[in-house]
Amino acid sequence: MIKNVAVVGCGIGRTHIVSYAAHPDKFRVVAICDLNDERLASIGDEFGIARRTKDFDEVLRMEDVDIVDVCTPPAVHLEQILASLAAGKNVVCEKPLVGSVADVDKVIAAEKQSKGRVLPIFQYRYGNGIMKAKHIIDQGIAGKPYLASVEVFWKRTSKYYDNPWRGRWETELGGVLVTHAIHLHDLLTFVMGPVKSVFARAATRVNDIEVEDCVVGSLELQNGALASTAATLGSQDEISRLRFCFENVTFESCQKPYAPGDDPWKIIPASPEVQAKIDQAFEGWNFVPTRFEGLFAPYHEALVTGGALPITLADARRSLELLTAFYQSIETERPQTLQVGPDHPRYTNWSLANKGADILRYAARA
Structure with missing residues (x-):
């Protein structure tokens, strides 16, 4: 079952379009949305996408669009995610998903009320190297x-x-x-x-x-x-x-800056016995494509079957909790836990735009 996609934001959105095109039996990009007329024309012509608009609300009114793919600047993600869910659309959204843990909690609540679901983008998880390492760990071999x-x-x-x-x-x-x-x-x-x-x-x-x-x-x-x-x-x-x-294996990624999950990864066993277990674990192994191409295949399967999404809002929340703890630690110069709830001082905003900015400027002068 082919899912129709509207890509909103044609900067990084172009990479998404290329990756959807790698799965022509699963996805079709039927519309693009961008505020820049030149970019709309360029991307639309390059990929043969006839439906082009500068109006996000027009995208939401497109009855044949199954997925709204949000590739806009981070500050507008929350508004566009919530509007897409309210329109009953599935949502794919670039990182950071939203601007605070409070905002991701709003998205989690909205998703529960919508027939659509949200796929946060963490495409670096996909690649043959990192997936082989994860398989060894999940099999209990690494220790x-x-x-x-x-x-x-x-x-x-x-x-x-x-x-x-x-x-x-x-x-x-x-x-x-x-x-x-x-x-x-x-x-x-x-x-x-x-x-x-x-x-x-x-x-x-x-x-x-x-x-x-x-x-x-x-x-x-x-x-x-x-x-x-x-x-x-x-x-x-x-x-x-x-x-x-x-305990039993050391892993080291390749050094590709924008595709560290790709082969080759170093997989160093502690003994020949561990190596034998690794070899057995890879019998019948299926190669995992890189980045968005690797992510979009299991995403489509989840949409068709109703199964769990390959990346969830819970994953996004953990990521934003880590960001919040980083910024809190940077300002306070103390270790911070990742228990970020409504009583946390940065639950609604992790920004260091005020006091924290002075810390960054001081460090820059040193």
């Missing part, structure tokens, strides 16, 4: 988790921020934590389990922006494992790298 390290060493120049919404608390909702490292932090929890607490420091050192572009963090996971993370937008050689140390 006790010990320690992990996460590196997000990317490059963004002033040209990247020559944009009406990037680099600003009000519109981008944060910096390297929100827009870039969020992917790798999701992979950390995907592989190692939920985070219990975080201690972090941040600075704005690379570009003249409001938000942070350098972060380091020390994390404790709920299962007792430890993790370190470092992220910057000032690296001349772009890499993403994860290393996971378990």
